[in-house]
Amino acid sequence: MLTVTALILSAAALVNGLPSTVPLQLHQGFWQGDFAVGSQTFSLTVDTGSFAILIKEGLYKPSATSQPTNISESIQFNGASQDGIAPALETVFFVRDDVSFGGVTVHDFHVGNITEGDDLPGDGVAGFSPPASYNEDLSNGQGLVETFCAEGQLSPCEFGIVLKTDGTGSVTFGALDESKIKGNITVLPAMANDSWQILNSTEADSPILVVDGKPFTHIVPTFDSGGPNLIGPLDQVRDLLTSVGYNITEQTNDHITVALGTYDCAREPARVGFSFPPSNEVHYINLEANVLNRTADGRVCTANILGTSTVDAPYWAIGQTWFQGRYVQHDLDNNTLSFADLA
Numbered sequence: 102m103l104t105v106t107a108l109i110l111s112a113a114a115l116v117n118g119l120p121s122t123v124p125l126q127l128h129q130g131f132w133q134g135d136f137a138v139g140s141q142t143f144s145l146t147v148d149t150g151s152f153a154i155l156i157k158e159g160l161y162k163p164s165a166t167s168q169p170t171n172i173s174e175s176i177q178f179n180g181a182s183q184d185g186i187a188p189a190l191e192t193v194f195f196v197r198d199d200v201s202f203g204g205v206t207v208h209d210f211h212v213g214n215i216t217e218g219d220d221l222p223g224d225g226v227a228g229f230s231p232p233a234s235y236n237e238d239l240s241n242g243q244g245l246v247e248t249f250c251a252e253g254q255l256s257p258c259e260f261g262i263v264l265k266t267d268g269t270g271s272v273t274f275g276a277l278d279e280s281k282i283k284g285n286i287t288v289l290p291a292m293a294n295d296s297w298q299i300l301n302s303t304e305a306d307s308p309i310l311v312v313d314g315k316p317f318t319h320i321v322p323t324f325d326s327g328g329p330n331l332i333g334p335l336d337q338v339r340d341l342l343t344s345v346g347y348n349i350t351e352q353t354n355d356h357i358t359v360a361l362g363t364y365d366c367a368r369e370p371a372r373v374g375f376s377f378p379p380s381n382e383v384h385y386i387n388l389e390a391n392v393l394n395r396t397a398d399g400r401v402c403t404a405n406i407l408g409t410s411t412v413d414a415p416y417w418a419i420g421q422t423w424f425q426g427r428y429v430q431h432d433l434d435n436n437t438l439s440f441a442d443l444a
């Protein structure tokens with residue numbers, strides 16, 4: 102009896118080949134998981150805002166299973182440091198190698214060996230965006246999750262990013278586990294390729310950025326678990342910070358201007374969130390995740406919202422701070438992004 106129960110439980114815990122959850126750890130603003138590449142293991146940021154598996158400069162060693170390709174690329178990231186400010190430019194040469202996550206291996210998979218570039222968190226990046234638009238000159242083609250699905254390791258073709266407010270989290274595989282959530286599930290149509298950007302057919306049905314209960318502006322958001330904060334266009338972020346009485350600090354490097362807001366930690370912080378028409382329920386960033394940092398004396402807080410001249414209205418990126426306390430489900434069969442609060 103016990104053995105049979107154990108077998109049923111372990112079968113239920115598998116979605117075809119993959120386990121139903123694989124743990125992640127929060128490290129300096131980035132959620133990282135363990136990925137095996139060839140004979141090495143790397144701690145990579147799980148990034149729903151990009152596509153490829155990329156290993157930081159100098160770390161990748163060829164293994165018995167690695168094969169060279171002639172594909173190289175230059176990849177530019179926003180938000181590559183803990184405060185979200187640093188851009189990162191990477192020169193990448195792709196190899197093909199075995200890649201494993203959650204104990205399941207895909208073979209001959211494109212792995213980017215960074216040969217020159219800016220620092221990245223952890224050992225590199227594991228892209229979980231939807232498949233890139235096909236371009237035969239680049240590494241584009243299949244992404245990791247899509248490959249799991251194509252090889253019969255994952256059905257339905259869905260994964261979740263489940264980040265708690267205590268620094269623990271997981272990638273989940275398969276259908277949304279309703280036992281882990283409470284309240285309503287919001288389902289949003291998303292782009293089929295390149296990013297988890299939400300689709301709208303009119304301005305009125307596009308998501309709304311809400312500040313302290315008041316609609317601030319309509320936006321077109323991309324959900325990006327690999328970004329440390331909420332990122333928006335410079336002018337809109339300046340207006341937002343001014344409207345809540347924050348001081349603005351700006352810096353310009355290499356023609357990129359960024360703005361952050363500071364405020365007295367003793368005051369009530371502004372709450373920033375989103376609503377998704379037709380519902381007017383507001384989904385705020387968790388209060389603790391709202392604060393990027395505090396000065397050593399505890400008096401001056403920096404808000405976890407970044408304006409940058411590299412982004413134009415109405416585009417915003419919703420980073421990992423908003424994910425905290427939520428279950429965010431990504432459906433590659435139907436091209437939807439759904440979310441609910443964690444129970």
Ligand SMILES: *[C@@H]1O[C@H](CO)[C@@H](O)[C@H](O)[C@H]1NC(C)=O
Pocket residue numbers: 169170171
């Ligand atoms: C790379 O390019 C060279 C020269 O064009 C060619 O001979 C070689 O077969 C290519 N290698 C691969 C793996 O495509």
Ligand SMILES: *[C@@H]1O[C@H](CO)[C@@H](O)[C@H](O)[C@H]1NC(C)=O
Pocket residue numbers: 158159160161162163167194196214215216217
């Ligand atoms: C990976 O890149 C490094 C430079 O960071 C280079 O020395 C090495 O030969 C590359 N390895 C492969 C297998 O391409």
Ligand SMILES: *[C@@H]1O[C@H](CO)[C@@H](O)[C@H](O)[C@H]1NC(C)=O
Pocket residue numbers: 232233234235242243293294
């Ligand atoms: C999206 O990606 C899929 C899979 O790579 C591809 O077949 C399709 O053509 C892409 N769509 C667009 C619009 O690029």
Ligand SMILES: *[C@@H]1O[C@H](CO)[C@@H](O)[C@H](O)[C@H]1NC(C)=O
Pocket residue numbers: 284285380382
């Ligand atoms: C959940 O959705 C229902 C129906 O749209 C709505 O009446 C209710 O207020 C929502 N719940 C919350 C917590 O907003």
Ligand SMILES: *[C@@H]1O[C@H](CO)[C@@H](O)[C@H](O)[C@H]1NC(C)=O
Pocket residue numbers: 301302303304305307308319320321415
């Ligand atoms: C989607 O919404 C944005 C504003 O958030 C608006 O600028 C854009 O025109 C809308 N797209 C369509 C197709 O109506």
Ligand SMILES: *[C@@H]1O[C@H](CO)[C@@H](O)[C@H](O)[C@H]1NC(C)=O
Pocket residue numbers: 348363364365366400401402
């Ligand atoms: C905001 O700026 C004012 C005027 O420069 C300054 O007096 C105040 O200390 C600043 N507050 C914070 C929290 O940065």
Ligand SMILES: *[C@@H]1O[C@H](CO)[C@@H](O)[C@H](O)[C@H]1NC(C)=O
Pocket residue numbers: 184186361393394395396397403
């Ligand atoms: C908080 O973050 C901002 C942006 O990186 C930085 O300018 C400031 O020095 C930081 N403050 C502390 C106390 O770390």
Ligand SMILES: CC(=O)N[C@H]1CO[C@H](CO)[C@@H](O)[C@@H]1O
Pocket residue numbers: 434435
């Ligand atoms: C809700 C929904 O539309 N689900 C569909 C998602 O895609 C799968 C596979 O194509 C369908 O079987 C579901 O009905």
